[in-house]
Amino acid sequence: MTDEVLDxxxxxxxxxxxxxxLGTVIRRFHDFAAAEDAVQEALVAAATQWPREGVPDNxxxxxxxxxxxRMTDFxxxxxxxxxxxxxxxxxxxxxxxxxxxxxxxxxxxTLTLVFMCCHPSLTxxxxxxxxxxxVGGLTTAEIAKACLVPEATMAQRIxxxxxxxxxxxxxxxxxxxxxxTQRLRAVLHVLYLIFNEGYTSSGGPHLQRLExxxxxxRLTRCVHILLPEDGEVAGLLALMLLTDARRLxxxxxxxxxxxxxxxxxxxxxxxxxxxxxxxxxxxxxxxSIGLYQxxxxxxxxxxxxxxxxxxxxxxxxxxxELLKRISDNPMVILNHAIAAAMVHGxxxxxxxxxxxxxxxxxxxxxxxxxxxxxxxxxxxxxxxxITHYRIAASRTTxxxxxxxxxxxxxxxxxxxxxxRTN
Amino acid sequence: xxxxxxxxxxxxxxxxxxxxxxxxxxAHFAVLKDINKELSESGEFVATEGLAWPEQAKVVRAxxxxxxxxxxxxxxxxxxxxxxxxxxVDSPERAYEVAARISGAPGPGGVPLxxxxxxRQIMTGKPDELP
Numbered sequence: 001m002t003d004e005v006l007d008x009x010x011x012x013x014x015x016x017x018x019x020x021x022l023g024t025v026i027r028r029f030h031d032f033a034a035a036e037d038a039v040q041e042a043l044v045a046a047a048t049q050w051p052r053e054g055v056p057d058n059x060x061x062x063x064x065x066x067x068x069x070r071m072t073d074f075x076x077x078x079x080x081x082x083x084x085x086x087x088x089x090x091x092x093x094x095x096x097x098x099x100x101x102x103x104x105x106x107x108x109x110t111l112t113l114v115f116m117c118c119h120p121s122l123t124x125x126x127x128x129x130x131x132x133x134x135v136g137g138l139t140t141a142e143i144a145k146a147c148l149v150p151e152a153t154m155a156q157r158i159x160x161x162x163x164x165x166x167x168x169x170x171x172x173x174x175x176x177x178x179x180x181t182q183r184l185r186a187v188l189h190v191l192y193l194i195f196n197e198g199y200t201s202s203g204g205p206h207l208q209r210l211e212x213x214x215x216x217x218r219l220t221r222c223v224h225i226l227l228p229e230d231g232e233v234a235g236l237l238a239l240m241l242l243t244d245a246r247r248l249x250x251x252x253x254x255x256x257x258x259x260x261x262x263x264x265x266x267x268x269x270x271x272x273x274x275x276x277x278x279x280x281x282x283x284x285x286x287x288s289i290g291l292y293q294x295x296x297x298x299x300x301x302x303x304x305x306x307x308x309x310x311x312x313x314x315x316x317x318x319x320x321e322l323l324k325r326i327s328d329n330p331m332v333i334l335n336h337a338i339a340a341a342m343v344h345g346x347x348x349x350x351x352x353x354x355x356x357x358x359x360x361x362x363x364x365x366x367x368x369x370x371x372x373x374x375x376x377x378x379x380x381x382x383x384x385x386i387t388h389y390r391i392a393a394s395r396t397t398x399x400x401x402x403x404x405x406x407x408x409x410x411x412x413x414x415x416x417x418x419x420r421t422n
Numbered sequence: 423x424x425x426x427x428x429x430x431x432x433x434x435x436x437x438x439x440x441x442x443x444x445x446x447x448x449a450h451f452a453v454l455k456d457i458n459k460e461l462s463e464s465g466e467f468v469a470t471e472g473l474a475w476p477e478q479a480k481v482v483r484a485x486x487x488x489x490x491x492x493x494x495x496x497x498x499x500x501x502x503x504x505x506x507x508x509x510x511v512d513s514p515e516r517a518y519e520v521a522a523r524i525s526g527a528p529g530p531g532g533v534p535l536x537x538x539x540x541x542r543q544i545m546t547g548k549p550d551e552l553p
């Protein structure tokens with residue numbers, strides 16, 4: 001063992017190169033699971049050799065060569081039948097050294113890899129794990145730590161995901177134009193899940209989860225570079241940046257939640273806001289419209305208000321009207337009701353919530369009660385607001401949120417004239 | 423989403439368990455071992471532990487000076503926690519499925535014990551954006 005470790009620049013370089021190298025090796029050897037192992041070994045070799053011997057002149061070629069050598073060893077050990085196949089592959093690629101492989105490398109390999117890791121045949125948790133490993137270049141231990149599960153469990157999850165891909169016979173190629181919209185939606189959803197997994201309370205043991213938000217932004221940026229014309233990719237990246245910009249203001253020193261109206265807006269990250277707004281403006285000027293772009297546009301309106309009372313609620317309401325037309329997600333209806341309440345008063349918002357009581361997807365969700373409580377409080381019906389804050393508190397699965405909701409109920413209860421509720 | 427599956431057994435259960443045949447004990451643990459193996463292979467396993475028996479349990483309260491006051495387990499308690507599993511699954515239905523497998527582990531004569539397994543979600547949810 002050596003004490004020397006990779007410097008940050010080299011580590012960053014390795015993370016950037018990992019999906020390119022993996023994509024190339026998969027395309028050449030047609031075995032996702034084995035290629036993934038081989039590339040991981042090449043990355044480990046780089047992490048141990050580069051600090052001693054220096055970063056090679058052609059780091060990508062170096063990694064491909066090491067990974068290809070591992071693949072060859074693997075294929076050679078696979079038995080006689082497999083050996084003949086291996087020899088054929090070796091003849092055509094490996095023996096003509098890395099230059100051959102490397103010259104074929106193009107950016108489509110990375111994109112193809114993203115589509116493969118976010119394949120709809122995988123469960124969301126598997127797709128998240130596989131994407132972080134194969135595209136993000138994170139180690140299994142890092143992913144396990146971020147997802148708060150044991151490393152052995154994460155190793156199994158990744159291994160199963162690879163086997164699922166193998167068993168489903170997904171070819172290593174870009175989706176056809178017919179498949180593309182649906183497949184891209186799956187990719188964006190996985191990236192959004194990764195972001196959301198990290199975008200949480202920054203307190204205590206959850207600190208490392210912030211890394212996942214950064215990783216999601218990095219990966220989405222990478223997909224955006226590969227597909228610059230796609231409005232929804234740009235929209236998702238903008239949404240992440242515009243949401244992440246508020247992260248520091250969103251929680252207090254003990255991890256308690258601070259609602260948008262009470263946040264210290266000087267803590268918002270103006271660089272992220274500017275980048276998000278610029279991305280969104282460019283995407284919208286192309287005439288495209290989609291779920292992520294609209295959500296990003298709403299986030300941008302919030303972010304551009306210097307004070308909470310400056311928020312352009314009519315604009316937000318108009319954006320939710322558009323969103324409602326292209327999405328039947330009950331969360332959209334819920335948020336639309338908040339915007340309507342801010343523009344037309346709480347009774348309008350409460351009226352819009354009634355339809356959700358019969359929607360099984362959300363009727364028992366804490367968020368419906370939390371919003372209803374908020375609007376009832378706005379309307380001055382504090383007793384009913386207390387009831388709904390408490391129902392919401394009993395239904396949420398987030399500790400900071402439960403604390404927040406209980407605090408809201410307590411605040412109203414203590415300021416309420418008798419009879420007091422207990 | 424993470425769930426804890428709590429296996430509680432009636433006081434009498436601990437007593438009769440001591441009298442199970444070797445074959446029954448082995449069959450019971452073979453099934454639980456299979457379940458653990460399955461959870462590991464599916465990438466859903468987080469943790470499992472069995473607890474020492476109630477005879478050794480103490481109930482502790484803080485005295486006025488903050489010092490622990492220990493007491494034996496109360497004999498009137500009907501049920502005692504025997505062990506737990508923590509799983510990370512994609513749906514509540516999957517957590518119920520695992521709980522049913524545990525509940526169905528065989529008892530004497532290979533008859534499923536049908537122990538009640540309490541399934542509780544662990545608070546790992548993400549807070550929503552608040553208005």
